[in-house]
Amino acid sequence: MNRRVATIRVKLEKSAAPAPAPRAPAHKRRRMGAWREHHARSFRASLRRLAGRPGATALTLLVMSLALCLPFLLWLLLDNARALGGHLDDARGIGVFLKPEIDAATARSFADKLRRRTDVAVVAIKTPEEGLAEFRSQSGFADALKVLQSNPLPTVLIVTPKIAAASARATPALVDELAHDKHVDQVQYDALWRQRLDAILAFTARVAGVLAMLLGLAALLVVGNTVRNDIVGRAEEISVMQLLGADRAFVRRPFLYTGLWYGALAGLVALLLIAGVEIALAAPLDQLTSSYGGRFTIHGLSWVQAIALFGTSVMLGWLGAWIATSRQLRLGRPQ
Amino acid sequence: MNRRVATIRVKLEKSAAPAPAPRAPAHKRRRMGAWREHHARSFRASLRRLAGRPGATALTLLVMSLALCLPFLLWLLLDNARALGGHLDDARGIGVFLKPEIDAATARSFADKLRRRTDVAVVAIKTPEEGLAEFRSQSGFADALKVLQSNPLPTVLIVTPKIAAASARATPALVDELAHDKHVDQVQYDALWRQRLDAILAFTARVAGVLAMLLGLAALLVVGNTVRNDIVGRAEEISVMQLLGADRAFVRRPFLYTGLWYGALAGLVALLLIAGVEIALAAPLDQLTSSYGGRFTIHGLSWVQAIALFGTSVMLGWLGAWIATSRQLRLGRPQ
Amino acid sequence: MIKFEQVGKKYPSGQEALSELSFELDAGEMAFIAGHSGAGKSTLLRMVALMDRPTRGQITVNGQNLAKTKARHVPRVRRGVGMVFQDHRLLMDRSVFDNVALPLEIAGCARGEIGRRVRAALDKVGLLAREAAAPVTLSTGEQQRVGIARAIVGKPPVLIADEPTGNLDPMLSAEIMKLFAEFEQVGTTVLVASHDLNLIKRMGKRVLVLDHGKLIDDFRPAAAAASNNAVARSARDDYPPSPASATNGEGQQVGAGQDAAVPPLSPGQGDA
Amino acid sequence: MIKFEQVGKKYPSGQEALSELSFELDAGEMAFIAGHSGAGKSTLLRMVALMDRPTRGQITVNGQNLAKTKARHVPRVRRGVGMVFQDHRLLMDRSVFDNVALPLEIAGCARGEIGRRVRAALDKVGLLAREAAAPVTLSTGEQQRVGIARAIVGKPPVLIADEPTGNLDPMLSAEIMKLFAEFEQVGTTVLVASHDLNLIKRMGKRVLVLDHGKLIDDFRPAAAAASNNAVARSARDDYPPSPASATNGEGQQVGAGQDAAVPPLSPGQGDA
Numbered sequence A, B: 001m002n003r004r005v006a007t008i009r010v011k012l013e014k015s016a017a018p019a020p021a022p023r024a025p026a027h028k029r030r031r032m033g034a035w036r037e038h039h040a041r042s043f044r045a046s047l048r049r050l051a052g053r054p055g056a057t058a059l060t061l062l063v064m065s066l067a068l069c070l071p072f073l074l075w076l077l078l079d080n081a082r083a084l085g086g087h088l089d090d091a092r093g094i095g096v097f098l099k100p101e102i103d104a105a106t107a108r109s110f111a112d113k114l115r116r117r118t119d120v121a122v123v124a125i126k127t128p129e130e131g132l133a134e135f136r137s138q139s140g141f142a143d144a145l146k147v148l149q150s151n152p153l154p155t156v157l158i159v160t161p162k163i164a165a166a167s168a169r170a171t172p173a174l175v176d177e178l179a180h181d182k183h184v185d186q187v188q189y190d191a192l193w194r195q196r197l198d199a200i201l202a203f204t205a206r207v208a209g210v211l212a213m214l215l216g217l218a219a220l221l222v223v224g225n226t227v228r229n230d231i232v233g234r235a236e237e238i239s240v241m242q243l244l245g246a247d248r249a250f251v252r253r254p255f256l257y258t259g260l261w262y263g264a265l266a267g268l269v270a271l272l273l274i275a276g277v278e279i280a281l282a283a284p285l286d287q288l289t290s291s292y293g294g295r296f297t298i299h300g301l302s303w304v305q306a307i308a309l310f311g312t313s314v315m316l317g318w319l320g321a322w323i324a325t326s327r328q329l330r331l332g333r334p335q
Numbered sequence C, D: 001m002i003k004f005e006q007v008g009k010k011y012p013s014g015q016e017a018l019s020e021l022s023f024e025l026d027a028g029e030m031a032f033i034a035g036h037s038g039a040g041k042s043t044l045l046r047m048v049a050l051m052d053r054p055t056r057g058q059i060t061v062n063g064q065n066l067a068k069t070k071a072r073h074v075p076r077v078r079r080g081v082g083m084v085f086q087d088h089r090l091l092m093d094r095s096v097f098d099n100v101a102l103p104l105e106i107a108g109c110a111r112g113e114i115g116r117r118v119r120a121a122l123d124k125v126g127l128l129a130r131e132a133a134a135p136v137t138l139s140t141g142e143q144q145r146v147g148i149a150r151a152i153v154g155k156p157p158v159l160i161a162d163e164p165t166g167n168l169d170p171m172l173s174a175e176i177m178k179l180f181a182e183f184e185q186v187g188t189t190v191l192v193a194s195h196d197l198n199l200i201k202r203m204g205k206r207v208l209v210l211d212h213g214k215l216i217d218d219f220r221p222a223a224a225a226a227s228n229n230a231v232a233r234s235a236r237d238d239y240p241p242s243p244a245s246a247t248n249g250e251g252q253q254v255g256a257g258q259d260a261a262v263p264p265l266s267p268g269q270g271d272a
């Protein structure tokens, strides 16, 4: 058996029997153990603290989770409103009635010209024949139109403008230009309806944006304030530990765990609240969706978003605790 | 001079010279003075306390005022949305095309019949002549219609259904009934558009309602929690005062003033925030309003509502302080 | 003025702090409570000030039966008792002046009178110069003196003090005890818990000795009129630490009429 | 082990608590700090534990120049100093056991060792039976003893105590002082601030006397080996208060070899 084999055998034996960390000196091993133990103790002790005053903890968690879930709810609302706005776009076609003398070929080339414009998304051509058939089936004038000897209808182009959901300003310019084109007899555009819808969407988006911003701020403030209050109430404990020679990490540990617990629990409560709100909104959402014939599905919180919310909450709790302890730790320095 | 005159003169003299409260014994007067002085001192001292830790006070006020103004903002949003919904109602007329053989008198009696229905708000009659004129001016068929020898249009009734803004369900039944009436040729009702709008409004109202409820809860919790934390931090002060023989009212006074100050300041900040939001929303509101040709004015917070918000805030602060001190005061009783 | 009848106190933890305690203190009488650490001295004083209620027996203070005092009358009873706490219990966010003024504010005194009486009290404990200071900037002994000033400022009919001289040097201790004795002279009932046996001896007052919650001795010196001035003088001699002079001072005093006043205490009680 | 060189401390309020203070304590030496209330005893001890920094001069503790200690090394210095605080500073929401265990936890001791050493320390101050109690349910003297157990549990090379016997009865005080003296014997430097001049006298140790922040005397007894057992015995005789026996006990002691050790202190210093 050569040396390499021996080495391998030693390695195998080593991995088979999990020996204690090999080269750390005894006192260092002991300190590592104590360190791990202190983590475990801080973890349990901070949870016990919260459980020890259930009223105060519940209050704090409710405030924190409300502040956390409200921006998410608003964001959901906004996101869905935007999707809704997108779906409403296809009802926004501009009816362009060409002059009666324009023939099919000219109409087609004019349509191609329009299609190359940057502010136009789709151009559909409706021939006079199609127009008459549609008119007959839709309007209440079926009988009246029977008396017509010839088809008096012109070619109609249905132009869908390419605009952002939020801005309703692009359309009027396009409509104006189309109206003054030499091929065009008249432009029909249900401007009132469309402006209203656009305005409503823009208004909602703006309100939701402002509210979400305020609520995000509130979430931060509430978390910070909560952990700060907790720590101010334990200032004596911190200062005694400092006087006994505890370093910053040791003093911080239980508070950071407290922050983590607050964050994790508040995150869970927030997720529950959001689920509750989604259930409460199921009925009107259903109605809204059915009016779109199933083309449009409202989306709730995805798994990824739920995890992001939870992570944000935990991080906020931890960060709040970190900031608040830093302040208190500075007070314990010798002057 | 008889007795009555004398009495009157005495009364006059009394009211002219405001004498000190006449019959209170000296020590009672002194205690009253001390009581008033303690009120004044508590009032000033509580303000000084808040001013003495500007960071913490600002944090608390921000959280409180955010929690206070958000439900109000949502309520404003909801209220305006409802008003908007109301204004959109008049675009909801159902076009009822009567059969060509119906003459003007029959049409009028049919309209009267419809007006007596509970689910109908307004019925307008459009004669064939009015219809043709409108059709000429609106549609792109002006030239085409010139060739018509007689007026082929029937009488049209514009029926506005009487429904709550939130429920879009009533209309289909009415439309169905109208469509099957023996006088009616065809019913035109842009059901899709209307359903969509109704659904959006219902959805928004539900969301706003849920959010407002959550936020109202948050406001209460935040105020309670804030004052509770403040008092827990001053538990020693309370217990010392109790040991020195202060009664409940005396111990409570400075805390109630603190609660009042918090409430009043948070109320002011909330009003400022609402004003800021109103300014931020001015642009999209303008757009929204202009699409209604000025017929519809968005309303902000009225004076009465502003005062109500302020009063709510002050009351919440006071109440929170009262509840929180009660708990602490019970701890100071001898066992 | 203070009357204990078969008083017992058992804490919820099961600790029996006092048992079968009976004694009576007349108006204007001064007495010390002595006893080992944990003997029940603080518990006894806490019950006089209605900070705690006994689990058995009756306590009467200022003619008021404390067992029958309703919760809303507790403040009135406490206002009649000036208390020096073993741990001062000063309000750290108020100035020395405001701390001492607190009992007067609670009693509803007028502003001018408060200022006058607070300054008089601070002068008595030698802290007039520090009236604007924050309590944290005082030494522990100075804090204790502020606590004493707060207890006496309202001139209460009953004055109780828990270890008022624990953090004071011997000379100051003697001066503070003299101050308490002065209150006795104007008719105040004074009850002081103390470990300072030398000082208690010199004061020549009645001594209640507690041992594990039981009253094991109630010693009344025959010649209670040992001059208070002598106490202060002998204490001054005693400081700074000079064993010879101290022993002399003490020896003199014992020889000069206090030998007869030796309390007939049974030796060898409780180790703590 | 502890070396002060021209140390001065002026508080931000303008109060000059210490000035021109110089002394040196060897490893394994025990000394008392005496002085009137507000003389600067606590201030001096606070600076040894790096709770405060001097405004002038140099302090060396355990061979470490405190002026040059960076903020992140402060904890290490403090771990080398066991401190008994004048106001105990126990954590009220932890049991007696957990309070005493705190320094060992901070030092990173193993669980089993913590238990053993905490019980040993509690036994030394006579509170082993109360290890599970909450500090609020203890008498003030018991709390102070828990604070002493916490200071000695880590066996620090330097032990400082601010008025450790202020709330203890004379017998217990003597026992606690004996405990400190035992630490001296195992090489610990011990510095104790105290008002109890009788006790200081009997201990026969070095005494630093402060007056208004100045070191006015540094008295080293010639015969420093006054038996500690004798101290405890005489204290036991001294309790309960029996002027006759106390005087006898003291007289004997003075006669029996301490007369030569009378500190040559100048009389008539500062009224507080």
Ligand SMILES: Nc1ncnc2c1ncn2[C@@H]1O[C@H](COP(=O)(O)OP(=O)(O)OP(=O)(O)O)[C@@H](O)[C@H]1O
Binding pocket: C136, C137, C138, C139, C140, C141, C142, C167, C168, D011, D012, D013, D015, D016, D017, D035, D036, D037, D038, D039, D040, D041, D042, D043, D044, D086
């Ligand atoms: N933080 C502080 N700010 C200002 N002055 C202070 C502060 N701490 C103490 N002092 C003052 O410094 C002086 C010395 O205080 P120190 O606490 O050292 O006295 P001491 O000798 O311990 O007295 P005692 O025996 O009463 O405890 C006192 O006059 C005190 O008022």
Ligand SMILES: Nc1ncnc2c1ncn2[C@@H]1O[C@H](COP(=O)(O)OP(=O)(O)OP(=O)(O)O)[C@@H](O)[C@H]1O
Binding pocket: C011, C012, C013, C015, C016, C017, C035, C036, C037, C038, C039, C040, C041, C042, C043, C044, C086, D136, D137, D138, D139, D140, D141, D142, D167, D168
């Ligand atoms: N709140 C409490 N709950 C349970 N036990 C208590 C409580 N307060 C005091 N004790 C116990 O009652 C006994 C008497 O306590 P007390 O404080 O009256 O002693 P003391 O004579 O004042 O002692 P010291 O001189 O040390 O202050 C002690 O053993 C103490 O542990």
Ligand SMILES: [Mg+2]
Binding pocket: C041, C042, C043, C086, C162, D139, D140, D141
């Ligand atoms: Mg006590």
Ligand SMILES: [Mg+2]
Binding pocket: C139, C140, C141, D041, D042, D043, D086, D162
């Ligand atoms: Mg001190």
